[in-house]
Amino acid sequence: MTSVLSAHDLGKSFGAVVAASGLSMEVPAGQRVSLIGSNGAGKTTFVNMVTGYLKPDSGRILLEGRDITALAPRRISRMGVSRSFQIPQLCIELTALENMLVALAASDPGGRLSFWKPAHADDQRIRAEELLDRFGLAEYADRPVTELPGGVRKLLDIAMALTGRPRLLLLDEPTSGVSAEEKFPMMETVMGALARESVTVLFVEHDMDIVTRYADRVVAFFNGRIIADDPPDRVLDDPEVQRYVTGSAR
Numbered sequence: 001m002t003s004v005l006s007a008h009d010l011g012k013s014f015g016a017v018v019a020a021s022g023l024s025m026e027v028p029a030g031q032r033v034s035l036i037g038s039n040g041a042g043k044t045t046f047v048n049m050v051t052g053y054l055k056p057d058s059g060r061i062l063l064e065g066r067d068i069t070a071l072a073p074r075r076i077s078r079m080g081v082s083r084s085f086q087i088p089q090l091c092i093e094l095t096a097l098e099n100m101l102v103a104l105a106a107s108d109p110g111g112r113l114s115f116w117k118p119a120h121a122d123d124q125r126i127r128a129e130e131l132l133d134r135f136g137l138a139e140y141a142d143r144p145v146t147e148l149p150g151g152v153r154k155l156l157d158i159a160m161a162l163t164g165r166p167r168l169l170l171l172d173e174p175t176s177g178v179s180a181e182e183k184f185p186m187m188e189t190v191m192g193a194l195a196r197e198s199v200t201v202l203f204v205e206h207d208m209d210i211v212t213r214y215a216d217r218v219v220a221f222f223n224g225r226i227i228a229d230d231p232p233d234r235v236l237d238d239p240e241v242q243r244y245v246t247g248s249a250r
């Protein structure tokens with residue numbers, strides 16, 4: 001079966017800094033892959049290359065067999081790759097529902113002005129409300145973003161990344177800035193919603209408890225290279241990962 005994502009031998013340098021070297025990865029449909037590594041290990045560089053924000057110096061990236069290497073981010077997004085950022089990208093003066101509608105209009109392959117066509121607007125409103133519901137956000141629909149707690153903003157940002165029905169979603173530290181008590185309930189909501197949307201997910205994460213609980217597979221980066229790629233227990237027990245990534249034996 002064709003992988004959702006195939007990365008072949010990706011390389012990227014910034015002057016003398018090698019941010020990616022020989023990165024290869026096959027991700028089958030439905031897998032939840034966590035990308036781990038210390039600061040500067042190359043996780044964001046990899047995510048940026050997959051989403052088109054950075055052009056690799058070498059190598060190829062395929063989405064369900066189609067070459068997306070170095071296409072523009074908007075094109076890659078339309079082909080089915082979506083991302084959310086560590087800091088939610090929301091219009092803070094709009095309500096949660098309005099943010100969803102803006103995201104839907106932006107991701108609609110049917111045309112730039114379709115948001116304003118009544119029939120289309122009805123469909124989009126139904127989809128917006130469905131996503132808000134899936135993420136447990138229905139009660140916040142009519143509240144402006146300025147009034148929403150941090151964890152709710154994060155959920156809204158991830159819900160917005162699903163408006164275009166992506167095949168692959170990349171999440172940048174979904175639990176960063178979320179309190180210890182909120183982390184697990186939030187990830188339950190996110191992973192439950194992603195399973196129902198049948199989306200394959202790669203998530204950058206520093207919290208190893210979250211990684212252990214929610215990843216099917218963990219890819220560990222160090223100095224621009226992949227040093228381990230296996231199920232969570234195997235990776236977290238790997239001496240090289242303990243030395244260069246987690247900093248301690250379990």
Ligand SMILES: Nc1ncnc2c1ncn2[C@@H]1O[C@H](COP(=O)(O)OP(=O)(O)OP(=O)(O)O)[C@@H](O)[C@H]1O
Nearest residue numbers: 014017018019037038039040041042043044045046
């Ligand atoms: N635009 C850039 N210009 C110059 N150097 C860069 C650029 N982007 C990344 N780098 C360098 O490439 C290396 C990999 O950085 P990257 O951001 O991919 O790491 P990371 O694993 O995502 O780290 P973090 O967890 O801190 O986000 C680092 O040495 C970084 O300083």
